[in-house]
Amino acid sequence: xxxxxxxxxxxxxxxxxxxxxxxxxxxxxxxxxxxxxxxxxxxxxxxxxxxxxxxxxxxxxxxxxxxxxxxxxxxxxxxxxxxxxxxxxxxxxxxxxxxxxxxxxxxxxxxxxxxxxxxxxxxxxxxxxxxxxxxxxxxxxxxxxxxxxxxxxxxxxxxxxxxxxxxxxxxxxxxxxxxxxxxxxxxxxxxxxxxxxxxxxxxxxxxxxxxxxxxxxxxxxxxxxxxxxxxxxxxxxxxxxxxxxxxxxxxxxxxxxxxxxxxxxxxxxxxxxxxxxxxxxxxxxxxxxxxxxxxxxxxxxxxxxxxxxxxxxxxxxxxxxxxxxxxxxxxxxxxxxxxxxxxxxxxxxxxxxxxxxxxxxxxxxxxxxxxxxxxxxxxxxxxxxxxxxxxxxxxxxxxxxx
Numbered sequence: 001x002x003x004x005x006x007x008x009x010x011x012x013x014x015x016x017x018x019x020x021x022x023x024x025x026x027x028x029x030x031x032x033x034x035x036x037x038x039x040x041x042x043x044x045x046x047x048x049x050x051x052x053x054x055x056x057x058x059x060x061x062x063x064x065x066x067x068x069x070x071x072x073x074x075x076x077x078x079x080x081x082x083x084x085x086x087x088x089x090x091x092x093x094x095x096x097x098x099x100x101x102x103x104x105x106x107x108x109x110x111x112x113x114x115x116x117x118x119x120x121x122x123x124x125x126x127x128x129x130x131x132x133x134x135x136x137x138x139x140x141x142x143x144x145x146x147x148x149x150x151x152x153x154x155x156x157x158x159x160x161x162x163x164x165x166x167x168x169x170x171x172x173x174x175x176x177x178x179x180x181x182x183x184x185x186x187x188x189x190x191x192x193x194x195x196x197x198x199x200x201x202x203x204x205x206x207x208x209x210x211x212x213x214x215x216x217x218x219x220x221x222x223x224x225x226x227x228x229x230x231x232x233x234x235x236x237x238x239x240x241x242x243x244x245x246x247x248x249x250x251x252x253x254x255x256x257x258x259x260x261x262x263x264x265x266x267x268x269x270x271x272x273x274x275x276x277x278x279x280x281x282x283x284x285x286x287x288x289x290x291x292x293x294x295x296x297x298x299x300x301x302x303x304x305x306x307x308x309x310x311x312x313x314x315x316x317x318x319x320x321x322x323x324x325x326x327x328x329x330x331x332x333x334x335x336x337x338x339x340x341x342x343x344x345x346x347x348x349x350x351x352x353x354x355x356x357x358x359x360x361x362x363x364x365x366x367x368x369x370x371x372x373x374x375x376x377x378x379x380x381x382x383x384x385x386x387x388x389x390x391x392x393x394x395x396x397x398x399x400x401x402x
Contacts, residue, residue, distance in 0.1 A: 004164055005058050012051035019044035054164065057190075061162040065155075092130040092217040096363075096378070097209055130217060131361040134380070137225020142233030143291065143330045144248075144355060144386070151389075153356045158195040158383055161356065165189050165389050191387055195358040196244055198235065199381035200227030206374045224361070224380040236355060236386045237334035248291070248353060249336070249343050249396070251388025258400030264338040265299040266345055266397045268311065274347045274397050275325055282393045285349035289321070289328035292345045293335045300324060300345075340399050348394030358383040 019041045026033050033041070135145065143149045155161065202223045208214055239247035255277035256270050266274070275283060282288060292300070301312040313323045321328035327347070336342040362381045369377040388394055 005055065008051050008055050008058070012048055012055065015044045015047040015051060019048070057162070058164065065157060065159060065161060092220075093215075096216050096220060130221060133217065133221035134225040134228070134361045135357075137222050138229030138232060138382075141226060141229035142237070142332045142334060144233045144236035144332070144353075145229070145357065145384075149287070149289075149330055149350050150353045150355050151351050153193070153354065155356065155358045156360065158358050160195075161193040163191045163193050163354070165191050193354070193356040193387075194385045195356070195383035196235075196385055197381055197383050198228060198231045199379060200224065200231065202227060202378045202380060203370060203375050204378065206376060209376060220378065224363075224378070228361075228380055228382055232382065232384055233332070234334045236384065237332060239386065241387070245385045246387040248346060248388065248394065251353075251391060252343070252346055252348070252394040252396045253391035254398065255347075255395030257398045264340075264344075264399055265296060265303075266338075266399075268303050268305055270397055271300070271303070271311070271325060271345070274345065274395060275327070277395045278348050279392060282349040282352070282390075285351060287351035288347075288349045289330055290324050290345060290347050291330045291332050291335060291350070293333055293337060294331050296335070296338045296344050297322075297324075297329060297331060299338065338399055340401060342399045343396045344399060345397040346394055347397075350394070352389040352393035353386065354389055355386045356384060358385075 022037050022041055022044075023033070026037060139146045145152060153161075202220060204219075208219075209216070235245055235247060237247045238249050239245035241247075241250050256266070256274045258264075258266055258270055278288070297312075301310070303311050305311055311325050312329075313326075315322050321330070323329060330350075335346065336344050338344040359382065364379045364381075366377045366379070
């Protein structure tokens with residue numbers, strides 16, 4: 001929220017300066033304030049007060065979050081001492097085996113981040129450690145937890161996070177010589193990022209856990225990551241925002257509907273219309289691109305433009321994305337298949353899709369659930385939420401009637 005706070009402070013200061021400039025101008029001209037001057041000062045004062053109220057609320061929310069995280073850290077230290085937990089340097093395999101033996105009841109693998117890459121905001125983070133390995137495997141299921149695509153916010157706390165979202169940008173107007181500038185006041189809505197719990201069970205035999213020949217860290221990272229990632233990517237794509245995240249399909253705006261006979265895959269014209277339905281400031285954003293499932297992309301690969309050129313261009317190397325109409329295309333298995341009334345293709349600036357992942361990766365164990373088969377069940381959980389910041393930033397294609 002730092003960027004939002006900085007913007008509000010700048011706008012508050014501009015409002016204050018606007019009022020001060022009017023008074024200074026009257027003093028310099030040795031005249032009294034006119035009715036127009038007083039009205040402009042009143043508007044500037046109102047804007048100043050509104051911006052200050054927003055700033056105060058954001059700072060209070062940030063302080064509450066810091067206090068909650070500090071309290072959770074203190075509580076975790078006390079719990080660690082009570083459980084006599086091993087230090088951070090203990091191997092993941094040893095932690096998993098101690099869970100299986102009942103030497104501890106649970107363990108939370110934190111997701112530590114290192115900066116990497118170059119994105120719209122100057123970089124993103126890659127998670128480290130075992131928790132990070134699980135997250136990386138979760139990303140292989142779909143793009144909704146990939147910080148190089150979406151706006152991923154990671155927190156250690158599970159507390160709600162107030163998040164102000166700009167509804168409408170303030171516009172400028174032509175101003176005559178020596179005339180008063182119009183006061184531009186953007187409007188905000190405050191959304192709340194919650195922490196909805198999702199998880200899966202991974203079952204392992206006692207023989208597997210006892211074996212020194214098996215890389216337990218890789219085995220569990222893969223199975224836990226794919227299991228939880230499947231649930232999380234689905235809800236971040238299709239969530240209804242009712243006691244669950246607001247998924248992409250729920251938050252995106254309606255742009256293009258296929259015509260009669262275009263019940264499935266969009267036409268070349270549909271895709272061009274979809275791109276141009278998104279405002280330039282979003283379409284030109286570095287995060288702009290298409291999102292669809294692999295089967296739909298397979299059909300779009302066969303589409304040619306009016307000059308007979310394929311609109312799909314494969315990536316030159318593995319570090320670059322495939323493109324459609326010059327924009328990156330991201331595969332998401334949870335986007336609907338192309339069909340009548342299906343939202344099968346999305347286009348927009350994915351930096352405006354906010355995803356929160358909270359609480360790291362928590363693992364609990366049961367030696368009893370599969371007692372008769374000599375297996376141990378590991379329950380892995382994580383917490384997420386999401387919303388589309390501006391519906392006009394991401395638009396969808398909807399299949400028409402047959």
